[in-house]
Amino acid sequence: MSDGSIDQSLTSWVESTGGETDFPIQNLPLGIFSESKGRRRPGVAIGDYILDLPAVIDLLDEGWREDLTQPVLNAWLSRGQGAQRELRLRLAELLSDARYRDDVEAQLIGRSEVRMHVPCLIGDYTDFYVGIHHATNVGKQFRPDNPLLPNYKYVPIGYHGRASSVRASGEDVIRPSGQRKAPDADLPEYGPSRRLDYELELGIWVGSGNELGQPIPIGEASEHIAGYSLLNDWSARDLQAWEYQPLGPFLSKSFLTSVSPWIVTPDALRPFRNRLPSRPAGDPQPLPYLDDPADRETGGLCIQLEVTLVTDAMRAAGMQPHVLSRGSADTAMYWSAAQIVAHHSSNGCNLQPGDLIGTGTLSTDNDEGLGSLLEISRGGKQPIQLPTGEERSFLEDGDEIVLRAWCESEGAVRIGFGECVGRVVSAA
Amino acid sequence: MSDGSIDQSLTSWVESTGGETDFPIQNLPLGIFSESKGRRRPGVAIGDYILDLPAVIDLLDEGWREDLTQPVLNAWLSRGQGAQRELRLRLAELLSDARYRDDVEAQLIGRSEVRMHVPCLIGDYTDFYVGIHHATNVGKQFRPDNPLLPNYKYVPIGYHGRASSVRASGEDVIRPSGQRKAPDADLPEYGPSRRLDYELELGIWVGSGNELGQPIPIGEASEHIAGYSLLNDWSARDLQAWEYQPLGPFLSKSFLTSVSPWIVTPDALRPFRNRLPSRPAGDPQPLPYLDDPADRETGGLCIQLEVTLVTDAMRAAGMQPHVLSRGSADTAMYWSAAQIVAHHSSNGCNLQPGDLIGTGTLSTDNDEGLGSLLEISRGGKQPIQLPTGEERSFLEDGDEIVLRAWCESEGAVRIGFGECVGRVVSAA
Known part of the structure; x- marks a missing residue:
């Protein structure tokens, strides 16, 4: 998986990822979301849910905390594809391995309950x-x-x-x-x-x-x-x-x-x-x-x-x-x-x-x-x-x-x- | 002076403001400067000098502190012309009235000693x-x-x-x-x-x-x-x-x-x-x-x-x-x-x-x-x-x-x- 590919046979323990979803575990796109009164923060789409990334930062990498708790993704994306790939593979692990299910499932939010924003502060x-x-x-x-x-x-x-x-x-x-x-x-x-x-x-x-x-x-x-x-x-x-x-x-x-x-x-x-x-x-x-x-x-x-x-x-x-x-x-x-x-x-x-x-x-x-x-x-x-x-x-x-x-x-x-x-x- | 005009007869106690300078007391443009190892901050041009605005914030308005200590002028300019005008008139007072000379003169820096930057983070x-x-x-x-x-x-x-x-x-x-x-x-x-x-x-x-x-x-x-x-x-x-x-x-x-x-x-x-x-x-x-x-x-x-x-x-x-x-x-x-x-x-x-x-x-x-x-x-x-x-x-x-x-x-x-x-x- 070193090129960032996620095995096509991998399945997630998240419900709603088995059928015709846009967001199976092979996708894992990032975005910026907020709840009704919450702050803007990064999340990843999985099935009908969004995983709140700041909420699972302890399961990711302490060195990513600052960039993955921003209200826009600019700083994170500036790290280039290597860091993106590491995050992607780690998220695939968390969302497929049953050992992480209890900790991670608590940080899933229904996508219908959040508002999505422009993911970056667009310079040009x-x-x-x-x-x-x-x-x-x-x-x-x-x-x-x-x-x-x-x-x-x-x-x-x-x-x-x-x-x-x-x-x-x-x-x-x-x-x-x-x-x-x-x-x-x-x-x-x-x-x-x-x-x-x-x-x-x-x-x-x-x-x-x-x-x-x-x-x-x-x-x-x-x-x-x-x-x-x-x-x-x-x-x-x-x-x-x-x-x-x-x-x-x-x-x-x-x-x-x-x-x-x-x-x-x-x-x-x-x-x-x-x-x-x-x-x-x-x-x-x-x-x-x-x-x-x-x-x-x-x-x-x-x-x-x-x-x-x-x-x-x-x-x-x-x-x-x-x-x-x-x-x-x-x-x-x-x-x-x-x-x-x-x-x-x-x-x-x-x-x-x-x-x-x-x-x-x-x-x-x-x-x-x-x-x-x-x-x-x-x-x-x-x-x-x-x-x-x-x-x-x-x-x-x-x-x-x-x-x-x-x-x-x-x-x-x-x-x-x-x-x-x-x-x-x-x-x- | 309520329209922001500075009296044409007003003179500054700052040297170098009497002759053919671009920056007499009737001008007072803002910019962003830094010294060799210093941070970027707002200043105003006067004669051959720049007045360090964060350094004289106590003589200005405490409510302006946050916006006038930024490395760009966006937040300050967003206040509109009323605030700009107040600052302009106050600066004219500080730079002309001999009572302020000692306090203000200590915060003048030669313009040849600073580097100037783009004054705003330009969105578009x-x-x-x-x-x-x-x-x-x-x-x-x-x-x-x-x-x-x-x-x-x-x-x-x-x-x-x-x-x-x-x-x-x-x-x-x-x-x-x-x-x-x-x-x-x-x-x-x-x-x-x-x-x-x-x-x-x-x-x-x-x-x-x-x-x-x-x-x-x-x-x-x-x-x-x-x-x-x-x-x-x-x-x-x-x-x-x-x-x-x-x-x-x-x-x-x-x-x-x-x-x-x-x-x-x-x-x-x-x-x-x-x-x-x-x-x-x-x-x-x-x-x-x-x-x-x-x-x-x-x-x-x-x-x-x-x-x-x-x-x-x-x-x-x-x-x-x-x-x-x-x-x-x-x-x-x-x-x-x-x-x-x-x-x-x-x-x-x-x-x-x-x-x-x-x-x-x-x-x-x-x-x-x-x-x-x-x-x-x-x-x-x-x-x-x-x-x-x-x-x-x-x-x-x-x-x-x-x-x-x-x-x-x-x-x-x-x-x-x-x-x-x-x-x-x-x-x-």
């Missing part, structure tokens, strides 16, 4: 654009014959995002106001967005960082990744269209970004990693600073993704959520997580523990797994039909979007990411 | 683009007949920047590497930037913040501004040209941003504020959420700006710095600081105490005050001639750029911002 949030089918779909709406710009297959395109408005799953989406100008209008006006959208992404949490001026070599980049969450890059398309030239998206994004609260580790994902998809014939090979043999073999993230929608009317009628998309991350991503990290630091920019990096919207190359309403409704030209008879081109007040992700593979126990949920409420 | 750094002559000059290089995009005169254009790589004046500029593609090259390559540039900007420090989802009305925006610094938005033009479509500048900027360490307050700038420049005939009036009568009267910042260059050869020959530009901020800015703050929060984005906002490059409408080499050398086509016989289109290793700013007005004591200095060193 960066959003990438590595979903090539998304980039193609969006590009086609502007340039039908030439959807991808000339730099796309050389540069992992990214831009700085807003850290202050990143919130944990469950935060309401207050419809943003801003300047918008209809194509046929003479003048822009300020008011609530009429083209509010979601974007399905993965979030990458930075573990150990790098010093300013010291790029992270591609061969070491994966060691700087603490783990992954779901990320919803809520977007106001009308604000975006009017504001984004020449410096990129700004207020169309910075009103809210939601993340699922659990950091799923690279070790938990190990059974679900695969070769990077081969590049289509004629595509350039990555420049040397982005090319690594090990990453080529295991850089693909075989993570299943799903987005559902519930409207107020559906909720009132007790209907099931409407599935907007189903797809997989690995074939959606033109650049791997390691390539993203190496590129981000390639100019000497210092990444810091707890930084958050979005992949960009992850869409499939067919219509089943489009990661935004902008794509699904073809820029609003083809509204989707809901079972209530309602139509949607973009989000209406009361609409709730749920992102889910999980991994399945022959011979491996299924693991999941939990949910990233947000419900739209009317403008302030 | 945002860069705007309100320098209309800069935007015009840069736009002309791409679109000679139509340099400004259609949104420019409606939207204060801005984009998210990188907070982790903001450093205080004096930090070396490690030449960044990155992807660059010459216009006549078939393929991009990765290597040290060949078109390294500076950008002359003002930095705006956020004082009190706003809650997520609660825009700051334009009439209240100036109350959220704690003060101003100089800001150098170092830029790698070759990286920028290749990477910036479609999501804006990224690695071409995030390798370093330098700020001068003193936060010059709105109260100190009061004698140097004037009417916003009238918009040229035909330009639209600001939308209502950006329009405020008080801001129209006093939103203009009559701040003089200067940039100088010293090369290795000039330094070896003992030559004076070469003046690259001289201009004024007020006529350079198409949008005021209050308009910047109101726009930034207009979608509900939460600004936080200690956030940093750049104005964008401030150039005059003539050739005397161009704020970047990109403009001065016409994109590299017209190198400047230096007294050594050297030429410069962009920065070479060893080049040192110094930004300076000061305010002068009839009947007012001159105040200054100090310097924002950076010297280029070769790629790592």
Whole structure:
């Protein structure tokens, strides 16, 4: 187990870990939680429960006490993957070996009884654009014959995002106001967005960082990744269209970004990693600073993704959520997580523990797994039909979007990411 | 003195405050300093000295002790302009009234003996683009007949920047590497930037913040501004040209941003504020959420700006710095600081105490005050001639750029911002 893998046959004595849970003993993601009046502190998800880490620190390592009793995980993650791996293996032992059951079981709390928070104090949030089918779909709406710009297959395109408005799953989406100008209008006006959208992404949490001026070599980049969450890059398309030239998206994004609260580790994902998809014939090979043999073999993230929608009317009628998309991350991503990290630091920019990096919207190359309403409704030209008879081109007040992700593979126990949920409420 | 103004006739008992200092008793900017082995703590600049604030806390207000002994100013600035004003007036009293001289003088430290730091833990750094002559000059290089995009005169254009790589004046500029593609090259390559540039900007420090989802009305925006610094938005033009479509500048900027360490307050700038420049005939009036009568009267910042260059050869020959530009901020800015703050929060984005906002490059409408080499050398086509016989289109290793700013007005004591200095060193 020295590489952080937990045996696929291992079972936990915790109830609720046998079935279709997102959080079997092979997952063990960390997060930050609080009870109704308690302080924020680290916990690990197991079945329907969360294990209160400060409460079992005596069973872990006294040297970890300070970092594992903080209200954010930055200090812990700064220790790098070695410490994370030690903790992971020790937790697997505590949660499987019956000898520890009495002591540990007393520190389990039902997950439905706690509130989850953003797991880190995010120094910087960066959003990438590595979903090539998304980039193609969006590009086609502007340039039908030439959807991808000339730099796309050389540069992992990214831009700085807003850290202050990143919130944990469950935060309401207050419809943003801003300047918008209809194509046929003479003048822009300020008011609530009429083209509010979601974007399905993965979030990458930075573990150990790098010093300013010291790029992270591609061969070491994966060691700087603490783990992954779901990320919803809520977007106001009308604000975006009017504001984004020449410096990129700004207020169309910075009103809210939601993340699922659990950091799923690279070790938990190990059974679900695969070769990077081969590049289509004629595509350039990555420049040397982005090319690594090990990453080529295991850089693909075989993570299943799903987005559902519930409207107020559906909720009132007790209907099931409407599935907007189903797809997989690995074939959606033109650049791997390691390539993203190496590129981000390639100019000497210092990444810091707890930084958050979005992949960009992850869409499939067919219509089943489009990661935004902008794509699904073809820029609003083809509204989707809901079972209530309602139509949607973009989000209406009361609409709730749920992102889910999980991994399945022959011979491996299924693991999941939990949910990233947000419900739209009317403008302030 | 209830508005925070300090009488223009007031003099300090501190030596070195009588002449051409940037820091007479009418200025009193806060910063964070440390001595060789001491901790970081707040100080106020006066003449050639810094007053150690924790050391005189007994003469200030016991209720301020916690916030004024921190290694960053975030908590102090979060109190808003009322508290800043009280501190400012009390400091003016201590530094002018001979009764306090003995107690206070013992806590003065020569500024040449301390190291200055970034004054806040910057949660988010945002860069705007309100320098209309800069935007015009840069736009002309791409679109000679139509340099400004259609949104420019409606939207204060801005984009998210990188907070982790903001450093205080004096930090070396490690030449960044990155992807660059010459216009006549078939393929991009990765290597040290060949078109390294500076950008002359003002930095705006956020004082009190706003809650997520609660825009700051334009009439209240100036109350959220704690003060101003100089800001150098170092830029790698070759990286920028290749990477910036479609999501804006990224690695071409995030390798370093330098700020001068003193936060010059709105109260100190009061004698140097004037009417916003009238918009040229035909330009639209600001939308209502950006329009405020008080801001129209006093939103203009009559701040003089200067940039100088010293090369290795000039330094070896003992030559004076070469003046690259001289201009004024007020006529350079198409949008005021209050308009910047109101726009930034207009979608509900939460600004936080200690956030940093750049104005964008401030150039005059003539050739005397161009704020970047990109403009001065016409994109590299017209190198400047230096007294050594050297030429410069962009920065070479060893080049040192110094930004300076000061305010002068009839009947007012001159105040200054100090310097924002950076010297280029070769790629790592």
